[in-house]
Amino acid sequence: MGMRVLQLGVGSVGEVSSRTMAPDPDVSCVVLADLDEHRLAEVAAKLPAGKVETLQLDATDKEALVHALAGVDLCFNALIPEYNPDIMTACLETGTNYLDMAAAGPRDVVGTADVDEEIAMDAEFKKKGLTALVFFGIDPGASDVFARALYDQFDTVERLTVLDGDNSSVEGVDFAPSFSPTTMVEECLILPPHAFENGKMIRRQSLSTTREFDFPAPVGKLKVWNVDHEEAQLMPMFLADKGLRDADFFIALDDQWVNLLLTWRKLGFDHNKEIEFGGASFRPLDLLVSRLPKSVDLIGRMHGAVCVGALCDGTIAGKRVRRYMYQITSHDEAFRTMGVQGTGYQTGIPAACGALLLAKGIVKTPGVFAPEQIEPAPFLDLMTEHGTPWGVVDLPLD
Numbered sequence: 001m002g003m004r005v006l007q008l009g010v011g012s013v014g015e016v017s018s019r020t021m022a023p024d025p026d027v028s029c030v031v032l033a034d035l036d037e038h039r040l041a042e043v044a045a046k047l048p049a050g051k052v053e054t055l056q057l058d059a060t061d062k063e064a065l066v067h068a069l070a071g072v073d074l075c076f077n078a079l080i081p082e083y084n085p086d087i088m089t090a091c092l093e094t095g096t097n098y099l100d101m102a103a104a105g106p107r108d109v110v111g112t113a114d115v116d117e118e119i120a121m122d123a124e125f126k127k128k129g130l131t132a133l134v135f136f137g138i139d140p141g142a143s144d145v146f147a148r149a150l151y152d153q154f155d156t157v158e159r160l161t162v163l164d165g166d167n168s169s170v171e172g173v174d175f176a177p178s179f180s181p182t183t184m185v186e187e188c189l190i191l192p193p194h195a196f197e198n199g200k201m202i203r204r205q206s207l208s209t210t211r212e213f214d215f216p217a218p219v220g221k222l223k224v225w226n227v228d229h230e231e232a233q234l235m236p237m238f239l240a241d242k243g244l245r246d247a248d249f250f251i252a253l254d255d256q257w258v259n260l261l262l263t264w265r266k267l268g269f270d271h272n273k274e275i276e277f278g279g280a281s282f283r284p285l286d287l288l289v290s291r292l293p294k295s296v297d298l299i300g301r302m303h304g305a306v307c308v309g310a311l312c313d314g315t316i317a318g319k320r321v322r323r324y325m326y327q328i329t330s331h332d333e334a335f336r337t338m339g340v341q342g343t344g345y346q347t348g349i350p351a352a353c354g355a356l357l358l359a360k361g362i363v364k365t366p367g368v369f370a371p372e373q374i375e376p377a378p379f380l381d382l383m384t385e386h387g388t389p390w391g392v393v394d395l396p397l398d
């Protein structure tokens with residue numbers, strides 16, 4: 001029979017995930033649902049005939065969503081994460097399995113559900129005999145699976161760090177966020193990053209810690225900065241039993257971009273609230289975002305590669321080891337093979353691999369599962385098979 005999937009959102013990630021899932025023999029049909037009719041037609045034309053349907057849908061319309069979920073085995077959520085809890089609730093009502101690729105929140109800053117609120121729906125999914133795979137993109141997602149795979153190899157694990165580095169340049173553009181500009185500004189400037197420090201969860205100020213990291217070739221040495229990301233919460237939740245003391249997330253950022261954000265902070269604009277000026281009220285966040293290119297406008301213009309991986313510091317058989325497990329995607333190659341930019345490619349494929357774990361019956365236990373909680377090997381095999389192979393390297397100790 002195969003799995004019938006309702007995919008919500010056919011943006012840059014959704015295009016890649018649907019093109020990865022639909023050809024699989026264990027998937028009978030991908031129903032693409034989006035507000036944007038033009039996008040639906042554009043992406044549907046790239047999927048195998050007979051395995052795709054389209055539906056213009058506003059996912060915030062609960063009744064329409066519940067209707068669309070009838071007869072569907074998996075709801076694959078590729079929308080902005082603010083909608084996640086409502087979509088999960090609709091899945092509980094309709095008896096549909098669920099997958100998403102990022103969390104929203106933190107609730108105390110942006111007023112939307114964070115990582116822990118999705119995990120807290122575990123009992124309800126269990127009760128209904130349904131499975132939800134949450135935060136299954138590249139980071140979060142594959143990065144957390146890498147952390148789990150390394151955790152399994154080590155006898156003690158003191159520190160887990162996710163490092164994301166992109167060395168690309170964009171023709172004719174000074175500041176070019178490679179994913180949603182709003183998310184990028186929120187993550188880098190507004191949200192106080194979670195960090196696990198000396199065995200305790202703390203909150204820092206973003207861009208308060210920096211260092212250099214030598215990413216595997218062809219990415220190379222880049223300056224990385226602390227920003228808020230799901231992994232800093234997830235890794236201590238699930239991978240703390242071998243002595244974890246520290247867990248953190250760092251992303252490589254261009255000096256010019258960091259200077260711009262720190263200047264914005266000095267001007268008092270590092271928040272998401274409205275301010276009054278000249279008789280009008282507006283959010284400085286929206287003003288800044290309005291000056292940045294959208295990620296879809298960068299397709300074909302980004303040159304370079306992005307590396308995402310988990311670094312594990314601990315011991316194996318009494319010896320200190322520092323091991324980095326990673327995935328590298330070339331923006332140029334992603335454009336050549338699929339006509340997309342690297343971030344959509346690198347996120348959409350692991351998310352589709354999560355869906356294929358369900359389609360193939362490899363994961364079928366009811367409950368809500370973070371990427372750290374699944375058996376890494378089948379997921380890692382699917383990543384390689386579908387065009388996102390990974391590597392492992394031992395790095396020198398400090």
Ligand SMILES: NC(=O)c1ccc[n+]([C@@H]2O[C@H](COP(=O)([O-])OP(=O)(O)OC[C@H]3O[C@@H](n4cnc5c(N)ncnc54)[C@H](O)[C@@H]3O)[C@@H](O)[C@H]2O)c1
Nearest residue numbers: 009011012013034035058059079080081102137138139140
């Ligand atoms: N984990 C990761 O590694 C990672 C990386 C990048 C993006 N993401 C996540 O992936 C998701 C998608 O990212 P993207 O870059 O494809 O976004 P995008 O903005 O390109 O696409 C979003 C799509 O959703 C549609 N949409 C918006 N509101 C809708 C609604 N109410 N009803 C129906 N459709 C609606 C839009 O028309 C658009 O086609 C986001 O949640 C993002 O946070 C995760």
